[in-house]
Amino acid sequence: xxxxxxxxxxxxxxxxxxxxxxxxxxxxxxxxxxxxxxxxxxxxxxxxxxxxxxxxxxxxxxxxxxxxxxxxxxxxxxxxxxxxxxxxxxxxxxxxxxxxxxxxxxxxxxxxxxxxxxxxxxxxxxxxxxxxxxxxxxxxxxxxxxxxxxxxxxxxxxxxxxxxxxxxxxxxxxxxxxxxxxxxxxxxxxxxxxxxxxxxxxxxxxxxxxxxxxxxxxxxxxxxxxxxxxxxxxxxxxxxxxxxxxxxxxxxxxxxxxxxxxxxxxxxxxxxxxxxxxxxxxxxxxx
Amino acid sequence: xxxxxxxxxxxxxxxxxxxxxxxxxxxxxxxxxxxxxxxxxxxxxxxxxxxxxxxxxxxxxxxxxxxxxxxxxxxxxxxxxxxxxxxxxxxxxxxxxxxxxxxxxxxxxxxxxxxxxxxxxxxxxxxxxxxxxxxxxxxxxxxxxxxxxxxxxxxxxxxxxxx
Numbered sequence: 001x002x003x004x005x006x007x008x009x010x011x012x013x014x015x016x017x018x019x020x021x022x023x024x025x026x027x028x029x030x031x032x033x034x035x036x037x038x039x040x041x042x043x044x045x046x047x048x049x050x051x052x053x054x055x056x057x058x059x060x061x062x063x064x065x066x067x068x069x070x071x072x073x074x075x076x077x078x079x080x081x082x083x084x085x086x087x088x089x090x091x092x093x094x095x096x097x098x099x100x101x102x103x104x105x106x107x108x109x110x111x112x113x114x115x116x117x118x119x120x121x122x123x124x125x126x127x128x129x130x131x132x133x134x135x136x137x138x139x140x141x142x143x144x145x146x147x148x149x150x151x152x153x154x155x156x157x158x159x160x161x162x163x164x165x166x167x168x169x170x171x172x173x174x175x176x177x178x179x180x181x182x183x184x185x186x187x188x189x190x191x192x193x194x195x196x197x198x199x200x201x202x203x204x205x206x207x208x209x210x211x212x213x214x215x216x217x218x219x220x221x222x223x224x225x226x227x228x229x230x231x232x233x234x235x236x237x238x239x240x241x242x243x244x245x246x247x248x249x250x251x252x253x254x255x256x257x258x259x260x261x262x263x264x265x266x267x268x269x270x271x272x273x274x275x276x277x278x279x280x281x282x283x284x285x286x287x
Numbered sequence: 288x289x290x291x292x293x294x295x296x297x298x299x300x301x302x303x304x305x306x307x308x309x310x311x312x313x314x315x316x317x318x319x320x321x322x323x324x325x326x327x328x329x330x331x332x333x334x335x336x337x338x339x340x341x342x343x344x345x346x347x348x349x350x351x352x353x354x355x356x357x358x359x360x361x362x363x364x365x366x367x368x369x370x371x372x373x374x375x376x377x378x379x380x381x382x383x384x385x386x387x388x389x390x391x392x393x394x395x396x397x398x399x400x401x402x403x404x405x406x407x408x409x410x411x412x413x414x415x416x417x418x419x420x421x422x423x424x425x426x427x428x429x430x431x432x433x434x435x436x437x438x439x440x441x442x443x444x445x446x447x448x449x450x
Contacts (some may be wrong), residue, residue, distance in 0.1 A: 007377055014370040017344040021366060024359030025409050040352045048353060051303030059309050123353070126305035126323070130406075136304075165355055172355045204317065235336030264311055280380030 042148060045170050048134070052123045114233065116150075116270040117141050119171070130213045132164070133173040135269060144169050146276040148232045151261055158237045158260040159183065159225060160269050167243055173269070177204055178237065184228035185238055185257075190215050193226045196257060204263070206239065208255045215253065217244045223257050230276050289448045291338065293441060298346050298440040301326055306353060313429075318422045320429040321395065323350060325408035325437055328367050328372040328394045332387055333441070336373030343369025357409050364401040368394045384435050391434045 045204055060067075119135035149160040161181060165172040174181050178198045185208055186193040192215035194208040208223060221241040227234030239259040246253040301322035304310050313319045323346055331339020347362030362406070375390055 007336055007374065009371065010340055010373060013337055014340045014366065017340055017366045018363060021344070021347070021359040024362065025357055025405060027358075043347065044352055048303065049305055051299070052307045055303055055307050055309055059307075121308075123306040124308065125354035125356070126302055126350050127354040127356060127361055128319070130319075132355045153411035165303045174355075264308070 026172070030065060037172050045134070045167060048123050049136070049170070058151050115273045117143065117273060119143075119269050119271055121266055121269060122170070131175055131178050133161070133175060133266070133269075135171050135173060135271070136169065137271060138167045138169045139208060140168050142273060143271055144273075144276075146231055148236075148272045148274060149173050149269050150236055151266060153265065154262055156237050157234065158239075160261055160266065162231050163271060171271070175263060176206060176261075177263070181206075182229070183232060183238065184226040186226040187211070187215060187217060187241075188222035190221075192217075193228065194255070196223065205242065206257045206258065206259060208241075208257050210252045211255060213246065213251050213253050217241055217253070217255050219243070221255075223255075231274075233272065233274060235256050290334060290445060292366070293444055293448075294326060294334075294342060297326045297441070298323065298330075298342070302346070302349060302353065315429070316422070316425065318425045318429070321426060321431050322433075323365070324368055324394060324398055325391060325430055325434055327369050328391055328414060329387065329434070329441060331369040331372030331374075331436060332376035332390060333445075335377050336370050336372070339369035339373030339376075340366055341369070343367070357406065360378075360405050360409070363405060364398045367401060368398055371397070384438060385437050388431045388434050391430045392427045395430050397425060399423040399426075 038099050119137035119141075121133050122136050123134040125132045135149075143163060143166050145163055145166055147163045149162060150157055151160045152158075159176055161173045161175040161178070163171050164174040176183055176196065176198060181196075181198045183196045184193065185196040192212050194211040196206050196208045199205050199207055211217065219241060223238045223241065225232040225234060225236045225238060237260050239257040239261075241255045242258045243256045244253060245255070303379045304322060305319075310319055311317075327339070327346055329344045334342075341364035344362050347360075347365035350361045350365070351358045370421070372390055372394060375386065379386055
């Protein structure tokens with residue numbers, strides 16, 4: 001009898017909470033819920049930060065001996081590489097000066113340089129259906145919504161994603177592999193442009209769509225940001241083409257792109273302090 | 288009450304664990320076990336439908352806030368998981384580990400189905416990708432493998448506290 005009563009009460013609460021969850025999902029698209037979510041996240045962030053940091057400290061402690069050995073090995077290798085790079089640096093400086101001189105000569109304006117803020121990745125989404133990253137820089141460091149995020153890996157500057165939510169001391173980043181991420185891109189060699197979209201939640205690949213059918217794309221072609229869309233500056237490396245799909249009909253073709261950035265190794269990112277046209281982005285997202 | 292505290296501690300730890308890159312170390316083919324689901328299902332299974340529902344809902348809401356995704360999406364899926372596990376526990380509870388393991392398999396698939404369905408409804412159609420290449424089933428197997436161990440740990444702690 002008592003069990004039946006408990007089950008019945010459980011059922012009533014179950015239906016009520018399901019209804020609340022459903023309503024929340026419906027309102028989640030509206031600004032008011034986003035703000036509630038932001039406030040709630042602002043309150044919970046210190047606990048998440050403390051929790052993730054303590055787990056990292058414990059993990060690091062146990063790994064420190066192994067890391068020390070690896071570091072010694074890496075140090076030796078790094079010294080050898082450094083020597084090589086010092087030589088290259090001289091060559092590079094020479095080429096850069098020559099490039100500047102030639103640009104001045106033909107009247108091309110140099111690439112705009114933006115101020116960047118270095119941020120540490122402190123947490124990631126606990127859910128696998130929606131991939132986001134949390135970094136320890138926020139409004140206090142001048143971060144704003146939709147600012148582009150890049151990182152340096154294997155000597156490349158590559159796209160990570162964009163800032164989608166900003167708190168005082170933390171920001172949430174939507175990585176380029178997230179399904180609702182759209183980036184204006186183009187093929188480095190042929191200069192044909194397209195729109196890069198994240199794939200399924202468990203896929204590390206992105207799909208470059210709306211590429212002109214006439215473009216000759218092959219495996220390994222580099223994809224860079226096109227500067228269109230108002231978020232990313234032009235020319236930042238995104239990834240490499242791994243396969244191309246060209247249907248028999250239509251004016252476009254698609255390419256599967258493997259992002260250059262390895263999210264598993266991502267520790268630090270650079271947030272580019274580029275002012276974005278918010279109205280334009282909101283309009284584009286709606287469309 | 289002490290029983291609930293055990294689950295709150297385990298769920299908080301799972302939430303933080305799943306927020307770190309340490310969690311990726313558990314992954315096979317970039318699929319990791321869902322510790323939150325395991326503890327919610329076990330909470331429902333051991334304590335009954337009402338605590339299961341409340342645990343699932345609150346954990347889901349916090350997970351949604353942390354992930355920045357659609358608010359209420361995980362809450363919905365975990366509430367269902369908590370309730371169904373609670374119902375299974377109330378009807379056939381006898382500290383039967385096989386029932387708990389089977390439950391976790393079913394709950395993983397149900398959770399993925401609900402997430403895909405509502406994400407497709409409110410976000411983008413492509414979220415059905417959760418089912419691509421049998422990854423959900425891989426996660427279900429991983430959850431099933433971990434369940435007996437975690438179930439045993441919870442039972443041991445519960446017995447210690449009862450003594």
